[in-house]
Amino acid sequence: MSLLSKAARPLMTRIDQRLDRKLRKELGSTREELRRLKDQQHTTELLLGSDGRRFNRHPSPAQLNAVAQQVAEVTGERHARRAVVQAYRTLVDVENRGVGRIAGGTSNILGKLATTPLLSPPNGEVLEIGTLYGLFIGGLARQMLRAGIPYQLTIVDPIAPVQLQEEMEITVDASGTPISEEIVRANLHYAGVPADRVRLLRGYSTDQEIHAKLAGEKFGVIIVDGDHSAAGVRADLEWVEELAAPGAIVVIDDYDDRVWPGVKEATDEHLANGTTRLTKLGKVTTSAFLRAE
Numbered sequence: 001m002s003l004l005s006k007a008a009r010p011l012m013t014r015i016d017q018r019l020d021r022k023l024r025k026e027l028g029s030t031r032e033e034l035r036r037l038k039d040q041q042h043t044t045e046l047l048l049g050s051d052g053r054r055f056n057r058h059p060s061p062a063q064l065n066a067v068a069q070q071v072a073e074v075t076g077e078r079h080a081r082r083a084v085v086q087a088y089r090t091l092v093d094v095e096n097r098g099v100g101r102i103a104g105g106t107s108n109i110l111g112k113l114a115t116t117p118l119l120s121p122p123n124g125e126v127l128e129i130g131t132l133y134g135l136f137i138g139g140l141a142r143q144m145l146r147a148g149i150p151y152q153l154t155i156v157d158p159i160a161p162v163q164l165q166e167e168m169e170i171t172v173d174a175s176g177t178p179i180s181e182e183i184v185r186a187n188l189h190y191a192g193v194p195a196d197r198v199r200l201l202r203g204y205s206t207d208q209e210i211h212a213k214l215a216g217e218k219f220g221v222i223i224v225d226g227d228h229s230a231a232g233v234r235a236d237l238e239w240v241e242e243l244a245a246p247g248a249i250v251v252i253d254d255y256d257d258r259v260w261p262g263v264k265e266a267t268d269e270h271l272a273n274g275t276t277r278l279t280k281l282g283k284v285t286t287s288a289f290l291r292a293e
Helices: 003-048 061-075 080-097 106-118 135-146 181-190 208-214 230-243 261-271
Strands: 125-129 152-157 163-165 168-170 198-202 219-224 244-253 278-284 287-292
Touching: 003 080, 061 080, 061 106, 061 278, 080 106, 080 135, 080 181, 106 135, 106 244, 106 278, 106 287, 125 135, 135 152, 135 181, 135 219, 152 181, 181 198, 198 208, 219 230, 230 244, 230 261, 230 278, 244 261, 261 278, 261 287
Parallel strands: 125 152, 125 219, 152 198, 219 244
Antiparallel strands: 163 168, 244 287, 278 287
């Protein structure tokens, strides 16, 4: 070993020791930062996670952009992404402020909330067939106001403690919250909907008493989200033909959703029958949007 190497050894040792201390300090800081990030992620998951509602509420940038692109294609709106972001804020606020949940995946809910008002319905009279906890229609009311459309809500739902869908009985919802009229009305209140802007008709969309109550009315927006069987959707669309105002927007929820094949089957059959007033404008995620003549 050269004299130079021997002389440099103490210096190199001190440098190594300093580097080790620095690396240990940086590693400790990194571990602490990771711990904080995990704690923050846990808190975010409590607010936006899937517990108590089946689907999480934190869409990826790619999912958000995909919804915005479809909304733009259906509506022609150049600021579709802005509308989807605003719809996301509405979804998070309404669902976390209320009790129960909004049914469906996040992308589909955002598509309905953003697209419906952008299609410029002819009036603010809204009919929702099937409401679950009343949270979605509360969010849609807010979106209508964003577009400068004053609204009046009519809800048709049996408000039954047991959900019946294609021979399935769902007795305990994923949220763990019972279904009742009191909860529906409370959720509408939490969403900022005044009581005098809501008409709740308890019963099924096939009940003749309900048909009689709404006879002659013309709705600018109709949400079809009741019986998901092909027979149920056929019946609802026949009723929609009577209730849709000229230019009305009709939203068919769970269209082309493989879990509910009867929805697409019945809708496509109805649109092809040659006598309908309805025309399909397009699809955003798993909701179809129709326009009445």
